[in-house]
Amino acid sequence: MSTNLLAILPELILTLTGIVIMLAEPLIAPGKSRKPLGWLAILGTAASGLAAFYQLQICNAHGTITAFYATIQVDAFSVFFHLLIAAIVLVTLLASLDYFEAGTVTHAGEYFALLCFGATGMMFMTSSVELLMVFIGLEISSISTYILAGFRKGRATASEAAIKYFLLGSFATAFFLYGIALCFGATGSTSIAAIAAGLTITSTPLLGWLAVAMVLIGLGFKVSAAPFHVWTPDVYQGAPSPVVGMMSTAPKAAAFAVLLRFLFSATPMYRSHWILMIEILAVASMTIGNLGALAQRDVKRLLAYSSIATAGYILVAFTASQQDAVAAACFYTAAYAAMNVGAFVVLTQLSGFDEKLRSIQDFTGLALKRPALSALLAFFLISLIGIPFTGGFFGKFYAFSAAVHSGHTWLAIVGLANSGVACFYYLRVLSALYSRPVTDTLSDTPTTPRRVTLPAALALTATAAATLCLGIIPNHLLHLVQRATPTTTVAATTTSPVPTLTPR
């Protein structure tokens, strides 16, 4: 196989899967179940995950793969994110197989295809070292998620979610593109290695600073960091639950990957400038996210604010030295993906397509009716709080200790204080789950127990197992992510040796 094809193998498989799904969709009679297409998508996603793993073997044997005139670079860093994105999309597909059976959605085939295409875009974002390619990947992933957000057609909140996400998202993408253009203006190139070399000798450093700021704004929107977070609650509320699980983790993981590559590989010489912006973003996201979540009554909105806060925690890790920052950010992204996708899969199972259960009040006494699902939701919420023996604990632990290592103790203290605030609203949901219903409303709410089907059970098991494993044996993943430091570092950035994170 040629190097070029090998370098984009996971993306290639996903694109072909998406196209085959689209071609096969009209062959299935209208009104028939679209489940076979879903299984096809699952197969394709699993195959692309395996392909990413195969790439890792090649990388280990022969070193980094570069292809397409140094547009694509496959290293441990990109493989990690490829695997993460493939896993998230796989779980989302499993959870949504039966989601459409109950509803009246006639375009379930397009749903599966869009998930595949979206994953392609995110994977391209993480493996490309050319900002134009990053931009196109970002657009593919964003446009797919805009459409997926509006999939509950005919409901006002769904249209609101899709149009709001689309308008604000396009606006943010324009900022990102402007940043790329300014990079090109300052250095004459859009390739990350050339930017790093060009920015050290440029005669217009102002353009470089502006470029970093613009890119930070654009990606800050994509990861829903405050003050670019305003779209998050409305979009999460209106979008279908399995899609929210996906879009609160996979596109954010890809955006964090781009941010890590851009900040540490392309603009390390401006570290003193962008670290201030990162600090502001991190503190604002943590504070606004957690304080906002306190006031929420709707569980999906609450989780939306919690995802804003999480973006803040991950940004805290960015203040550390490159190796620590990459390791801590990657680990937290993976842990957050496991627990948040899990929480949304449970929500999908509990409230179904019509989303009858919305506010925290609706969850009162649910443990009596759906003990297993409630226990799982409780477990994911405990992990989101960050209690030991869950992935969430080690995620926060590594992020904050990375900040402490680099002398940003105050940032870690702000983060810890925020985690304390976060306890409060997660526990409110928990206590609702396990308290006796005040009135007998539960009997007439339409929680006629839908059986948890095999694919959904698989999805739940996978996320719960991942959350638990990351909490008990984090070493395996941590070793992988510590190796994953992007390899395009410039020789000019000699960081002082900092103590590396040691897994417990």
Place this chain on the structure above:
Amino acid sequence: MQIALFIIFGLLAVAGALNLLFQRHPINSALSLVVVMMSLAVLYWSLGAEFLAAAQVIVYAGAIMVLFIFVVMLLNAGEEDRTHGSKIAYIAGIPGAAAIVCLLSYVFLSNRQQLGTTQLGGYLSSSVSNISEISHTLFTSLLLPFEVTSILILVAILGAVVLARKEL
């Protein structure tokens, strides 16, 4: 000859832009925008950017303007009403525009030395046409982004079908 073309189309662009602002019917404004786009295309061409000029005509004057006019026609937009807000736009807008023009011309004139000069129609003497350079870049170093754009367009079409199709 070149300088005459530059002056004619430069003036035409400015006149079109002013007409765009002062017309009260959206169709007239849209048509004057076509004039601006076309004159800009000629300016690009006279500066030696043939590809940019062609793209300007095809994409902006062609596709985007047709879309604008379709929307104006479909919405059946009538003449704009003069409201209190539009008066404020006059009061704040004209000095603002003047200030920006002054600032930009000051910056360009004061940095004339660094900016250097170009020759109108200089591309005629250049041996390599920039279309061949652009196509070379597009099909070598930027091959992958070029190809992957097809997925982007496919996703956009898929989205339009999903969101606009009537539920059966």
